[in-house]
Amino acid sequence: MIPFTYARAANTADAVVHGSAVGTKYIGGGTNLVDLMREGIEHPQALVDVSGLSRDINETADGGLLIGAGVKNTALAEHRLVRTRFPVLSRAIVAGASGQIRNMATVGGNLLQRTRCTYFYDDTGARCNKREPGQGCDAVDGFNRIHAILGASPACVATHPSDMCVALAALDAVVHLEGAGGKRTLPFNELHRLPEGRPDIETLLEPGELITAVELPAQPMAAHSTYRKVRDRASYAFALVSVAAALEVDGGMIRDVRLALGGVAHKPWRAWKAEEVLRGQPASQQLFQAAAEAELANATPLRDNGFKIELAKRTIIAVLGDLSGVSA
Numbered sequence: 001m002i003p004f005t006y007a008r009a010a011n012t013a014d015a016v017v018h019g020s021a022v023g024t025k026y027i028g029g030g031t032n033l034v035d036l037m038r039e040g041i042e043h044p045q046a047l048v049d050v051s052g053l054s055r056d057i058n059e060t061a062d063g064g065l066l067i068g069a070g071v072k073n074t075a076l077a078e079h080r081l082v083r084t085r086f087p088v089l090s091r092a093i094v095a096g097a098s099g100q101i102r103n104m105a106t107v108g109g110n111l112l113q114r115t116r117c118t119y120f121y122d123d124t125g126a127r128c129n130k131r132e133p134g135q136g137c138d139a140v141d142g143f144n145r146i147h148a149i150l151g152a153s154p155a156c157v158a159t160h161p162s163d164m165c166v167a168l169a170a171l172d173a174v175v176h177l178e179g180a181g182g183k184r185t186l187p188f189n190e191l192h193r194l195p196e197g198r199p200d201i202e203t204l205l206e207p208g209e210l211i212t213a214v215e216l217p218a219q220p221m222a223a224h225s226t227y228r229k230v231r232d233r234a235s236y237a238f239a240l241v242s243v244a245a246a247l248e249v250d251g252g253m254i255r256d257v258r259l260a261l262g263g264v265a266h267k268p269w270r271a272w273k274a275e276e277v278l279r280g281q282p283a284s285q286q287l288f289q290a291a292a293e294a295e296l297a298n299a300t301p302l303r304d305n306g307f308k309i310e311l312a313k314r315t316i317i318a319v320l321g322d323l324s325g326v327s328a
Ligand SMILES: Cc1cc2nc3c(=O)[nH]c(=O)nc-3n(C[C@H](O)[C@H](O)[C@H](O)COP(=O)(O)OP(=O)(O)OC[C@H]3O[C@@H](n4cnc5c(N)ncnc54)[C@H](O)[C@@H]3O)c2cc1C
Pocket: 025, 026, 027, 028, 029, 030, 031, 032, 033, 034, 035, 050, 069, 070, 095, 096, 097, 098, 101, 104, 105, 106, 107, 108, 109, 110, 111, 112, 113, 161, 162, 163, 164, 209, 210, 211, 212, 236, 237, 238, 239
């Protein structure tokens, strides 16, 4: 047992003051952090509980939503405006974890949950650069069926585990932050890093910076959106591959599209290349295939996960077919 202190933040300013101290971590629902502490992967000296802060979902002036970081995953998925304006987000959330975990988990914690790489969790001898920089990575030549096919590096081939984050990547969300240096915002697609040589640095957050909210800009197209998750079991399993998509089709032409992939990279993967192929073109199965091929052109399989490349392509094509009504 490693001792640590626990304090409940009274407000955001109080959280930031205490959260900036060395060795301190914020805790939301604790559904990931407490597991990591039990496993000896994380050992904070102090926890600042922020689960009671920022628990509102408010409509913004332009018809978007400002979602407090303390909003529980269940409350977000169930919210009427989320279900009607951003169904991809509701679907992504309920595709994750279990009802009990979603009742505890917060938006802020979901964004910063850590990888499910089995070697990362195994501190009994497995080498892991994310746990201990410079140690090496046993997944690269090990059992790597669940690992990354895009954007990986020789230092780390882990994937980001969140379903919610895949939807947020597609929706051009904006993250609101507050830290010792004041308030700022960050495009969601810039929050998480690719591993490069430092997989232990997972985001562009400054030390002690608190996520206070996530903003969804108004996007009429998002009302026509969906999420599909492919996994080993029908529930309670992380994505092998997932696709979040929103589509605007007019007279058979794709006017606009947002596409993101999960289970394939160290961060939620925005499918910019596929979007470029699709935008302004007549919807067809051939076009969907070309978009999927373009996105996966640089995919690199490891020993056990080559199947993910074809799986990702087929899932993209299926989701675009569903949303456009153009099937094979
Ligand atoms: C059995 C199991 C199955 C699961 N299956 C899935 C799944 O299929 N899909 C999926 O997406 N997820 C899944 N999860 C993960 C789950 O979604 C996360 O554990 C949860 O979202 C984390 O939220 P939390 O509030 O509990 O975070 P915590 O555990 O409290 O915190 C996680 C991290 O976020 C940091 N943090 C928390 N709040 C803030 C804040 N406001 N600002 C800055 N930092 C903050 C903490 O310091 C910590 O580093 C599963 C979890 C379990 C245990």
